[in-house]
Amino acid sequence: MLIKFIFRPHSLHPTILSLPPRFFPKPLILSLFSTTTAAVASVSSTLDHQQTLPYGPSLRKGHNPSPNFPLSHPHPSSEQENESNLFNEDSFTRVFDLAALRVPSERCFLLENRLRGHLLNWPRIRNIARVPGDEIDDDLKDLFINPSNSNNSDVSDSDNDPLVALNRRIYGKAEGDGEPLSPVLYRDKLARTFNSKGFVRFRNLAKISRPKKVKKKKEDGKKEEGGKKGGIGRNEMAVVEVVEEEIEGDVSRLLGAEFKGKRWQGPTRLLLLDETYADKGIDDMPEAIKAVLKEYGGDTKDSAFELVKCKLTLFYSYWQMNEVLEAMLPNGMIVPSSFETVGHIAHLNLREEHLPYKKIVAKVVLDKNKPKIQTVVNKTDVIHNDYRTMQLEILAGNHSLVTSVVENGLRFHVDLATVYWNSRLSTERQRLLNYFMHDDVVCDVFAGVGPIALAAAKKVKHVYANDLNPYAVDYLERNSVLNKLERKIEIFNMDGRRFIDTIFASQKTRPVTQVVMNLPNDAAEFLDAFRGIFRKHHKDRGYTLPRIHVYGFSKAQDPEFDFHERIRIALSEVAFDVEMRKVRLVAPGKWMLCASFILPECVAYSKTVSIL
Numbered sequence: 001m002l003i004k005f006i007f008r009p010h011s012l013h014p015t016i017l018s019l020p021p022r023f024f025p026k027p028l029i030l031s032l033f034s035t036t037t038a039a040v041a042s043v044s045s046t047l048d049h050q051q052t053l054p055y056g057p058s059l060r061k062g063h064n065p066s067p068n069f070p071l072s073h074p075h076p077s078s079e080q081e082n083e084s085n086l087f088n089e090d091s092f093t094r095v096f097d098l099a100a101l102r103v104p105s106e107r108c109f110l111l112e113n114r115l116r117g118h119l120l121n122w123p124r125i126r127n128i129a130r131v132p133g134d135e136i137d138d139d140l141k142d143l144f145i146n147p148s149n150s151n152n153s154d155v156s157d158s159d160n161d162p163l164v165a166l167n168r169r170i171y172g173k174a175e176g177d178g179e180p181l182s183p184v185l186y187r188d189k190l191a192r193t194f195n196s197k198g199f200v201r202f203r204n205l206a207k208i209s210r211p212k213k214v215k216k217k218k219e220d221g222k223k224e225e226g227g228k229k230g231g232i233g234r235n236e237m238a239v240v241e242v243v244e245e246e247i248e249g250d251v252s253r254l255l256g257a258e259f260k261g262k263r264w265q266g267p268t269r270l271l272l273l274d275e276t277y278a279d280k281g282i283d284d285m286p287e288a289i290k291a292v293l294k295e296y297g298g299d300t301k302d303s304a305f306e307l308v309k310c311k312l313t314l315f316y317s318y319w320q321m322n323e324v325l326e327a328m329l330p331n332g333m334i335v336p337s338s339f340e341t342v343g344h345i346a347h348l349n350l351r352e353e354h355l356p357y358k359k360i361v362a363k364v365v366l367d368k369n370k371p372k373i374q375t376v377v378n379k380t381d382v383i384h385n386d387y388r389t390m391q392l393e394i395l396a397g398n399h400s401l402v403t404s405v406v407e408n409g410l411r412f413h414v415d416l417a418t419v420y421w422n423s424r425l426s427t428e429r430q431r432l433l434n435y436f437m438h439d440d441v442v443c444d445v446f447a448g449v450g451p452i453a454l455a456a457a458k459k460v461k462h463v464y465a466n467d468l469n470p471y472a473v474d475y476l477e478r479n480s481v482l483n484k485l486e487r488k489i490e491i492f493n494m495d496g497r498r499f500i501d502t503i504f505a506s507q508k509t510r511p512v513t514q515v516v517m518n519l520p521n522d523a524a525e526f527l528d529a530f531r532g533i534f535r536k537h538h539k540d541r542g543y544t545l546p547r548i549h550v551y552g553f554s555k556a557q558d559p560e561f562d563f564h565e566r567i568r569i570a571l572s573e574v575a576f577d578v579e580m581r582k583v584r585l586v587a588p589g590k591w592m593l594c595a596s597f598i599l600p601e602c603v604a605y606s607k608t609v610s611i612l
């Protein structure tokens with residue numbers, strides 16, 4: 001699978017960055033800033049520049065709650081660096097001050113529609129936020145909204161107003177408003193006062209009787225992850241908090257966070273307003289918002305509609321790969337923002353200029369693509385060995401290069417250290433498969449771990465597959481068993497030229513109708529092996545001439561013509577039709593091509609053969 005690579009130079013204005021100075025390599029800091037401290041833009045200077053910043057969330061906006069959080073390893077990664085020490089994730093925490101409408105939960109969707117265009121609308125942030133204290137039990141809600149409905153036997157007869165009764169419980173006062181009881185006595189009193197169903201009504205009271213759960217500290221000291229999927233909540237990528245004054249004698253521990261004395265307003269939600277309204281008062285708000293407040297909120301003291309200030313905190317996990325890299329790589333450097341994947345392995349192709357930052361880049365790629373990606377590698381050299389295996393350096397994650405890939409409905413086990421695999425060719429392989437018919441017999445000369453051979457085996461009558469690399473043959477065998485295709489495929493481990501001779505010379509093999517030669521660097525040069533393959537047969541017996549699909553590279557001005565020429569030379573024959581197709585551009589000016597043709601009769605029955 002290929003994840004698109006977008007190379008684009010980034011140009012963070014240095015004075016508005018609120019990242020610690022050590023994000024930048026020293027020479028750059030010296031050339032761009034008069035002092036290193038200038039690089040640490042203060043919260044106020046960040047805000048000063050916010051007008052010039054792009055709309056939407058950005059690491060250059062908001063403020064870092066701990067701007068001086070030291071980065072343990074500021075500089076380009078060295079070989080010894082431990083992944084967890086490369087940079088401090090807390091440096092990427094940004095707090096944004098916002099305004100929000102606090103509305104009753106049951107109305108939030110209706111109002112979300114009505115206020116469209118005035119809401120925050122940031123990627124991956126829901127406009128409707130839940131905050132601690134926005135929910136209450138339905139039973140409690142009834143009690144507050146319709147006090148007269150209350151049939152709670154715990155409400156003392158003398159207390160006609162259930163709120164007063166509840167207040168008594170909260171403050172633990174004895175009858176006659178005596179001294180507050182100690183929490184222990186108070187709890188004891190509550191326990192005795194309630195019947196067995198009492199705890200059902202006041203679930204939080206039941207909770208406080210239980211010992212508090214000790215949160216497990218993660219080994220690496222990181223914040224806990226998980227929680228509600230895609231939503232906003234603590235320990236996730238973002239959290240919303242309402243900024244409000246402290247209420248004296250916080251009672252939330254007794255009756256749950258949702259009960260906040262007079263401020264309690266039933267189940268509510270926050271509708272996060274557009275960032276441009278952050279500092280505005282009600283009067284400065286657009287008419288649509290004012291209308292909602294007027295219509296539903298008014299001046300009623302108990303109204304749940306209110307304009308509140310809140311803080312939206314975005315953590316390291318919120319930011320996308322390119323945003324994090326942009327902040328860390330030196331100004332002007334092209335940000336590597338995509339990679340190829342093979343199973344759990346992300347395969348980078350870093351440029352020379354990225355190499356000093358390769359570990360940082362790899363860690364970000366890993367962090368941002370977990371759990372699918374478990375290992376990040378970089379290709380260190382061009383492929384130039386016989387087996388076409390890549391020279392890879394493991395940069396982050398687990399060190400296993402054995403992975404499993406699903407292609408064309410088949411599963412392949414591959415070890416990138418010892419065998420060839422290229423996910424970019426999956427479309428081409430699929431195209432080739434469409435060419436094959438049920439009664440075909442396919443011969444794959446350079447089969448690798450079997451992406452073409454096994455997919456063909458699923459469709460055609462029989463397959464002969466070969467590879468020179470013993471590791472590839474081993475995986476090809478395993479993959480044939482894994483996909484339950486071992487009966488339809490025969491596997492060989494020999495040089496391609498010898499394999500062609502073996503298959504066509506043998507009396508035992510079935511007549512081959514399709515030949516695949518996918519070794520683009522030099523497959524055309526193997527074509528001479530087809531000279532005289534039917535030399536021992538009589539032409540009139542009507543042997544099927546196989547269709548050959550051969551791949552090749554060309555850097556020529558006219559790549560099709562160039563490749564055609566090479567095929568003609570290899571077969572020593574000029575008069576035959578070749579279907580030529582450009583597969584893909586593998587490097588600037590270098591094409592991969594596929595030529596398909598029926599082996600000319602004069603070549604197959606030639607009396608002169610190539611020397612093996």
Ligand SMILES: C[S@@+](CC[C@H](N)C(=O)[O-])C[C@H]1O[C@@H](n2cnc3c(N)ncnc32)[C@H](O)[C@@H]1O
Binds near residue numbers: 420450467469519520
């Ligand atoms: C480009 S890979 C293609 C593998 C497979 N067809 C695929 O699409 O993944 C070429 C394969 O040819 C094998 N090879 C290289 N030289 C060979 C030779 N002389 N004879 C047979 N196989 C060879 C390599 O080991 C490698 O697995």
